[in-house]
Amino acid sequence: MATRFGLQKWFPDFFDRFGAFTVFDLLVDYIKSGRIQVDKTKITGRIAYHDPCNYGRKSEELFGHGFFDEPRWVLDQCVSDWVDLNPNRANQYCCGGGGGTLLTPYKNERLTYGLKKIQQIRRSGAGMIVLPCHSCHSQIRTLLAENGMTEIAVKYLWELVADILVID
Amino acid sequence: MLNFQENKLTQTIKDKAPLRPIESIPDLCLSCGTCSAGCPITGISGFDPRKIVRMVLEGSDQELIDSPLPWLCTMCGKCEHACPMGINIVNIIRTARGMVDRDKVPGMIHKGVELDLETGNNLGLPAEDFKFIIEDVAGELAETPGFEDFQVPFDKQGANLLHTLHNKLVNTQNEDLVHWWKIFYKAKEDWTIPSVNWEGVNWGLFSGDDDAMKVFVGRIVDHMERLEIKNLMYPE
Ligand code: SF4
Numbered sequence: 329m330a331t332r333f334g335l336q337k338w339f340p341d342f343f344d345r346f347g348a349f350t351v352f353d354l355l356v357d358y359i360k361s362g363r364i365q366v367d368k369t370k371i372t373g374r375i376a377y378h379d380p381c382n383y384g385r386k387s388e389e390l391f392g393h394g395f396f397d398e399p400r401w402v403l404d405q406c407v408s409d410w411v412d413l414n415p416n417r418a419n420q421y422c423c424g425g426g427g428g429t430l431l432t433p434y435k436n437e438r439l440t441y442g443l444k445k446i447q448q449i450r451r452s453g454a455g456m457i458v459l460p461c462h463s464c465h466s467q468i469r470t471l472l473a474e475n476g477m478t479e480i481a482v483k484y485l486w487e488l489v490a491d492i493l494v495i496d
Numbered sequence: 497m498l499n500f501q502e503n504k505l506t507q508t509i510k511d512k513a514p515l516r517p518i519e520s521i522p523d524l525c526l527s528c529g530t531c532s533a534g535c536p537i538t539g540i541s542g543f544d545p546r547k548i549v550r551m552v553l554e555g556s557d558q559e560l561i562d563s564p565l566p567w568l569c570t571m572c573g574k575c576e577h578a579c580p581m582g583i584n585i586v587n588i589i590r591t592a593r594g595m596v597d598r599d600k601v602p603g604m605i606h607k608g609v610e611l612d613l614e615t616g617n618n619l620g621l622p623a624e625d626f627k628f629i630i631e632d633v634a635g636e637l638a639e640t641p642g643f644e645d646f647q648v649p650f651d652k653q654g655a656n657l658l659h660t661l662h663n664k665l666v667n668t669q670n671e672d673l674v675h676w677w678k679i680f681y682k683a684k685e686d687w688t689i690p691s692v693n694w695e696g697v698n699w700g701l702f703s704g705d706d707d708a709m710k711v712f713v714g715r716i717v718d719h720m721e722r723l724e725i726k727n728l729m730y731p732e
Pocket residue numbers: 524525526527528529530531532545546549575578579580581582583585
């Protein structure tokens with residue numbers, strides 16, 4: 329998001345000269361075109377999806393499009409039992425690790441912030457949380473560990489795809 | 497447990513109120529507290545977005561700049577998404593961050609920015625070490641059934657797709673490097689990563705430092721031009 333925002337602000341002609349894709353554009357394109365195949369039977373437990381602020385609400389505000397449907401389409405291709413956290417999409421709660429807060433010494437504040445996310449994850453009944461953001465990944469893994477919930481796995485959306493690639 | 501209706505929750509405020517301003521000055525704040533009610537960190541260590549807007553209105557900018565408050569916010573945008581007056585609270589916070597003396601920026605944010613400016617990545621990792629780590633992990637993947645002969649293409653002229661890396665994958669989370677590599681391999685993607693200035697994240701966004709942010713974005717443009725790459729994969 330920072331790169332896209334910066335390109336629009338300082339290098340607007342970039343978009344006339346080059347193409348640019350988000351992680352979602354690539355995953356959707358590879359799966360739709362058949363360039364990769366995934367094996368939906370490989371994952372049996374329930375998965376919950378977390379919307380990162382940057383790809384959702386912030387992208388909607390900055391670029392006029394929030395990536396809400398694309399990751400959900402990818403999940404539909406990969407798993408049979410996945411659920412949303414509530415609230416979700418543009419009304420979701422941040423994991424508590426955004427804006428560089430993972431890099432500051434204010435750890436207690438960050439963990440308190442994340443309690444909302446922990447409540448949501450608990451309510452979902454999922455055994456794995458899937459997300460497409462490096463900051464969310466670090467923060468949610470820490471939150472689960474600090475709250476005694478290490479039985480819940482955390483995966484990147486592209487990791488989920490990579491894990492169930494059909495290899496022939 | 498309350499059972500909320502999905503369609504109500506997923507409808508955004510902007511859908512319901514299309515004429516609501518997108519960005520307006522703090523003077524228009526109604527002090528309604530909607531932002532604070534929606535912010536997950538209101539009440540923790542004195543944090544409160546409504547109060548932050550008030551501080552700016554009252555001219556207490558310096559007090560805000562000198563406090564830890566701007567650094568507690570995750571810039572998640574929930575406050576301003578709900579604000580009836582369209583006040584750009586995240587921008588106020590990022591501007592305040594940018595006004596803090598660089599040696600007083602807490603934690604690793606500015607240190608990472610400085611290292612990136614000097615060395616091309618937030619870790620300050622020398623090019624040989626970077627190459628060694630990448631080739632080591634790539635070598636392991638090449639021994640995995642289904643990914644035989646896998647290689648990471650560094651600086652490939654005319655490639656279709658530029659891939660950059662989040663520093664933590666190169667640092668402590670090497671195991672997470674391979675996911676995209678596996679996907680590229682199976683999709684027969686013609687991709688490449690730069691051997692220098694490979695950093696994919698831009699901490700200038702967090703530190704409120706537009707000059708640094710522009711340098712980092714400019715490096716991506718430079719890779720695309722120099723290597724004549726067709727498409728960029730946004731780093732994050
Ligand atoms: S929601 Fe908007 S108008 Fe209401 S207190 Fe916050 S900044 Fe002011």
